[in-house]
Amino acid sequence: MFRALIINSFVLLTILILCINTYGAVADGGDAGAFLKNGIGVRSISMGKAFVAVADDSSAGYWNPAGLAKLNHPEISFMYSNPMNFDILGSGGVEGVGYHTLSMAYPTRLGSMGFNLAYLSVGDISVVKDATGPTGETFQDKELGVIASYANNITEKMQIGLNLKFVRQSLMDKTGSGMGLDIGGLYEPMYNLTFGIMLNDIVSPKIKLIENSYAIPRKLSAGLSYKIMNDMVLTSASIDKAGGRSPNFHIGAEVHPVKDLALRAGYTTDTGELSAGIGVRISIIQLDYGFGLLSLGSTHRLSFTMALR
Secondary structure (H helix, E strand, O other): OHHHHHHHHHHHHHHHHHHHHHHHHOOOOOOOOHHHHHOOOHHHHHOOOOOOOOOOOOOHHHHOHHHHHHOOOOEEEEEEEOOOOEOOOOOOOOOOEEEEEEEEEEEEOOEEEEEEEEEEEEEEEEEEOOOOOEEEEEEEEEEEEEEEEEEEEEEOOEEEEEEEEEEEEEEOOEEEEEEEEEEEEEEEEEOOEEEEEEEEEEEOOEEEEOOEEEEOOOEEEEEEEEEEOOOOEEEEEEEEEEOOOOOEEEEEEEEOOOOOEEEEEEEEOOOOEEEEEEEEEEOOEEEEEEEEEOOOOEEEEEEEEEEOO
């Protein structure tokens, strides 16, 4: 029986991957809202963004809103980071970039609600008008993403969730914004095995800056997570594809060597980031630290989470 379940699981994942290639092939292009690819939550990013089949904390609305239905307590989390702040040698890197997020989840008898906010700021960008180089003027790029989520159980083993998304970008003296819609689902055929699927931007936000409108490309993600050693080890893997782009792969793991301590590691091909992290829980408070290594520089991430158990 167990062998048959494993075989069926891989068959299902294969079907989802084929769907990704089909779905992505007809999606819209565009690079609007690219900052949202940074992810939300130190824990999930430290696991290589392989979170579509995990999605079990306040950041679930971003990764897969269906996961909110599995939460049984309110939770709030804040993440602080400076992407690519140091190069591999510990100096230089990209300065003036800040990326911060806020996540909240609130389960009720009528379903679970979630809220995610991501904010990116890039300051002191030099103005270049011709081949003579910078003019001495600078401008800023500010981008905001807000995600409101709702999720509920279809059965004890299946959940579904929806996102309403708002994206806004300010570049120099121009501002554009757009609304979008996501849908996600989870299926848990057995306690330690979960499948996840996420359709991002079924309704795609279109942001108009200057004279052109830029649409966030639709994306389909699928993955699985598996717990072993009496839940001491969580492993996860996922694949996603946006229109006109190559598939991205994500793999990650979380280990609990002792109670209230978590060690994490992962890798994602979307940015080529190798990541790792650690989490410590003290009563209702959890502190997380994550480190990401890229060719352009390294990123340090910190988060503070409060779970009202």
